[in-house]
Amino acid sequence: MGPEIADLARTAGTTVVALMAGQAWETARDGVVALWQRFQPARAEAVGGELEATRDDLRLARQSGDADTEAELTAEWQARVRRLLLAQPEVADELRRILAELSPQLPEQRPSVDVRLRAEVSGSGRVYQAGRDQHITER
Template structure:
């Protein structure tokens, strides 16, 4: 479950930080704190405070145009969720449920990503490159 844990942690950390700036944050926060309450009750109160502190840092960074802070906060929460999943793998299903319930609150437009591709071909070689989906039918 190694790669699956890592991917779920990445998704959860990114989703959590994205939701912090939106209106659905309170319900997402409640779900996350209840998750810790169920699986690591001794840490639940601290996690609730850390979530609030992270939200304040994020909102301040967004107001000041600091784009690096969001990436740092996302990485921090990805690591925290990964550690929780490693310690308590049974958390995964509940975490997926919380993320699924929160996903409709995410903005439809995703930030654009700058993709740069380059290739060299000689002779009768071929190159197929794409920044997203690619379908090739050769006859």
């Protein structure tokens, strides 16, 4: 499997799960089901049911603050899409088209930043480090 297929599957799985809790859910669901209908029609109805079940699980996870379940659901959909792409590589162009239509509807996400802090102190020195705001009151 080429890295392009893996990247496309990751993007698709992440996009589908991200849109499950928003207003664009029906459009995302219809696009995914139509994709399966076109390339694996015998599985399309089951995929629709799996999408609905995943949406229910996602809502419960978000209500309880369970980020692990949300990550697992995303990984499951990434794997499903990857298997579809491996079985039928011609799906890729249609999937890219669907993702292009859905991407403007994605919730705005703040970019992730990798922050690494390192300090060395000797003697009676002090170090104050923070990844964001820091307020120090010494008495």
